[in-house]
Amino acid sequence: xxxxxxxxxxxxxxxxxxxxxxxxxxxxxxxxxxxxxxxxxxxxxxxxxxxxxxxxxxxxxxxxxxxxxxxxxx
Amino acid sequence: xxxxxxxxxxxxxxxxxxxxxxxxxxxxxxxxxxxxxxxxxxxxxxxxxxxxxxxxxxxxxxxxxxxxxxxxxxxxxxxxxxxxxxxxxxxxxxxxxxxxxxxxxxxxxxxxxxxxxxxxxxxxxxxxxxxxxxxxxxxxxxxxxxxxxxxxxxxxxxxxxxxxxxxxxxxxxxxxxxxxxxxxxxxxxxxxxxxxxxxxxxxxxxxxxxxxxxxxxxxxxxxxxxxxxxxxxxxxxxxxxxxxxxxxxxxxxxxxxxxxxxxxxxxxxxxxxxx
Numbered sequence: 001x002x003x004x005x006x007x008x009x010x011x012x013x014x015x016x017x018x019x020x021x022x023x024x025x026x027x028x029x030x031x032x033x034x035x036x037x038x039x040x041x042x043x044x045x046x047x048x049x050x051x052x053x054x055x056x057x058x059x060x061x062x063x064x065x066x067x068x069x070x071x072x073x074x
Numbered sequence: 075x076x077x078x079x080x081x082x083x084x085x086x087x088x089x090x091x092x093x094x095x096x097x098x099x100x101x102x103x104x105x106x107x108x109x110x111x112x113x114x115x116x117x118x119x120x121x122x123x124x125x126x127x128x129x130x131x132x133x134x135x136x137x138x139x140x141x142x143x144x145x146x147x148x149x150x151x152x153x154x155x156x157x158x159x160x161x162x163x164x165x166x167x168x169x170x171x172x173x174x175x176x177x178x179x180x181x182x183x184x185x186x187x188x189x190x191x192x193x194x195x196x197x198x199x200x201x202x203x204x205x206x207x208x209x210x211x212x213x214x215x216x217x218x219x220x221x222x223x224x225x226x227x228x229x230x231x232x233x234x235x236x237x238x239x240x241x242x243x244x245x246x247x248x249x250x251x252x253x254x255x256x257x258x259x260x261x262x263x264x265x266x267x268x269x270x271x272x273x274x275x276x277x278x279x280x281x282x283x284x285x286x287x288x289x290x291x292x293x294x295x296x297x298x299x300x301x302x303x304x305x306x307x308x309x310x311x312x313x314x315x316x317x318x319x320x321x322x323x324x325x326x327x328x329x330x331x332x333x334x335x336x337x338x339x340x341x342x343x344x345x346x347x348x349x
Contacts, residue, residue, distance in 0.1 A: 008274075008336060008338065008343075008345065009271075009272075009273070009274040009298065009336070009338055010271075010272065010274065010298045010301070010302060012341075041294065042298075044290050044291065044292075044294070044297070045289075045290060045334070045347060045349070047347060050348070052289065052347075052348070052349045066345075066347075068336060068345075068347070069271075069274075069297065069298050070248075070290065070291055070294050070296075070297035070298065071269045071270060071271040071274055071275060071276050071297045071298055071299065072246070072247070072248050072251070072269050072271065072291070072294075072296060072297030072299060073158070073246055073269060073270045073271045073297065073299030073303075073304045074155050074157050074158055074159045074160065074244050074245050074246035074268070074269065074270065074309075
């Protein structure tokens with residue numbers, strides 16, 4: 001399956017060169033993170049097609065994933 | 075406050091009389107404060123109710139309106155954390171004419187604050203943040219009351235939140251922020267959350283009962299600021315968004331929603347995410 005990935009703030013450096021990333025069917029958000037080299041401790045919010053999901057969410061062909069890091073300074 | 079609201083019409087009449095005598099609202103307010111022993115912010119709020127703005131609020135008038143300025147002068151907010159975000163938040167609220175500010179911070183200014191914290195300078199290193207912030211508030215607007223607690227938010231008693239309409243979460247650790255979320259839920263006080271790291275920041279309203287911060291942070295102990303630090307411009311930018319969100323909420327211009335606004339100052343991108 002192919003997914004569109006959007007990485008924000010400090011996670012942008014992990015952006016794969018290809019705009020759409022090929023993954024095995026039934027891959028989870030956590031597996032996607034591992035594939036593109038992001039440690040789950042670096043992730044605060046994960047959206048699939050604009051909806052907030054947990055890391056064990058199964059992904060489907062054509063979906064858009066947006067990932068934001070934790071920001072906590074004051 | 076009950077006493078003032080009962081006597082409001084009478085106090086307004088006195089203020090109008092003094093305005094006729096002195097010819098200037100600022101002087102009429104001073105006389106009313108001296109003769110009636112009411113707080114200056116209340117006297118100013120009465121002037122706003124008469125549609126005569128004290129000069130220091132004249133350029134707020136078109137945006138807030140007389141009822142809005144009066145509401146702000148009678149509001150009480152807590153600013154938790156008087157560092158990078160908190161200093162800018164206090165400065166802007168003071169100039170807005172926010173009646174009572176409650177500042178909470180246990181720390182002293184140190185050299186590492188100099189790059190971004192508004193009230194840190196070579197003369198304030200080693201001094202208490204609450205003390206310096208109070209002094210600054212008094213220098214800007216002597217009608218604003220500044221109360222302070224030299225404590226961590228985890229050590230505040232519930233009485234510290236008495237009458238607080240809104241809490242600004244300007245803290246710098248995740249456990250403290252989650253504590254504030256719990257208190258806001260328990261005492262039915264909304265939070266304006268702000269956080270920064272490097273070129274990036276986020277702002278959200280945490281409504282009582284919402285677990286928005288738990289959803290964002292989970293069990294994490296720290297964020298990207300531990301690597302990226304905090305440059306001078308990001309706290310000023312995020313604090314500005316926090317204050318405008320807070321003012322909108324106090325003035326009833328804000329719908330209840332669970333969204334986080336992310337700001338990326340490196341790429342000039344803004345994202346509003348619903349949770």
